[in-house]
Amino acid sequence: MPHCGGQVLAARDCDYKLRNGFGVGKPSPVRAKTPGISGSLHWSRQGGTRTCAYLAGVRIIGITGTNGAGKGTIVAYLLERHGFAHQSVRAYLYEHLDRMGLPRDRDHLVAQANALRAERGPAALAEILYERAQASGRDTIIESIRTPGEIDALTAKGRFLLLAVDAPVQLRWQRIRDRASDTDLVDFERFCANEEREMHTEDPNKQNLRACMERAHALLDNSGSFDDLYRQVDAVLADWPEGGA
Numbered sequence: 524m525p526h527c528g529g530q531v532l533a534a535r536d537c538d539y540k541l542r543n544g545f546g547v548g549k550p551s552p553v554r555a556k557t558p559g560i561s562g563s564l565h566w567s568r569q570g571g572t573r574t575c576a577y578l579a580g581v582r583i584i585g586i587t588g589t590n591g592a593g594k595g596t597i598v599a600y601l602l603e604r605h606g607f608a609h610q611s612v613r614a615y616l617y618e619h620l621d622r623m624g625l626p627r628d629r630d631h632l633v634a635q636a637n638a639l640r641a642e643r644g645p646a647a648l649a650e651i652l653y654e655r656a657q658a659s660g661r662d663t664i665i666e667s668i669r670t671p672g673e674i675d676a677l678t679a680k681g682r683f684l685l686l687a688v689d690a691p692v693q694l695r696w697q698r699i700r701d702r703a704s705d706t707d708l709v710d711f712e713r714f715c716a717n718e719e720r721e722m723h724t725e726d727p728n729k730q731n732l733r734a735c736m737e738r739a740h741a742l743l744d745n746s747g748s749f750d751d752l753y754r755q756v757d758a759v760l761a762d763w764p765e766g767g768a
Contacts, residue, residue: 580657580680581656581659581661581662581663582662582663582683583656583665583682584662584663584683584685585666585667585668585674585684585685586598586668586686587668588687588688588743589689589690589732589736590714591699592689592690593743594666595666596749596752597756600752601664601756607661607662608659608664609664611652611666612665612666612667616635616636616639619635629709633730637728637729640728644672645671645673645727645728646670646672646676649677653680668735669721669731670728670730682765684759684760684763684765685735687736688742688743689736689743689744690745692718696711696714743756
């Protein structure tokens with residue numbers, strides 16, 4: 524059985540770790556609760572001896588930032604250059620809107636996201652995509668993080684890095700007009716109004732981009748070239764303790 528660092532522990536050692544906060548609940552499997560550690564304790568028998576192993580969780584990079592700033596550009600680079608998988612909040616919400624027969628515009632996206640958080644908690648969307656990432660066993664980007672509750676939940680799981688990206692508003696508006704997705708067909712005034720609505724709230728279930736960007740491990744400036752942005756991403760990953768794992 525694969526396990527973290529090739530370490531297989533005797534059952535009594537796992538029992539000790541369970542009693543001292545390394546895991547809780549029944550011994551098959553157990554989600555680790557130690558701060559800064561993510562993974563599971565898995566039990567098996569080898570030669571009649573009951574053993575267990577700690578499996579580290581996947582690395583997660585969360586992406587937050589303003590509309591049109593370049594979140595998708597960062598995702599594409601991390602997929603191609605660094606081998607990450609991708610879980611998209613927008614794609615998950617599209618699944619819901621399609622089942623309900625609702626249009627894929629920004630108002631319906633925001634309303635559906637807020638409704639899911641109100642029903643299941645502020646971290647609901649991040650938790651769902653994190654579980655999908657864990658099930659895949661691949662290091663994963665979660666795009667995009669929009670509430671402090673999502674940051675809290677992913678931070679608690681360990682191996683988490685949050686990147687924020689921004690650019691001047693006129694440049695971002697021109698970018699969304701050029702990409703012309705279902706949520707981007709708005710004039711400049713509507714674009715600014717949508718952004719202001721999503722930047723701050725006292726409701727933990729609604730989008731709070733300003734708070735998320737302030738809590739990011741790094742704020743990337745995407746007002747220049749692709750290469751400028753890629754260099755910033757690479758520099759952050761080089762300094763991340765998990766970056767070379």
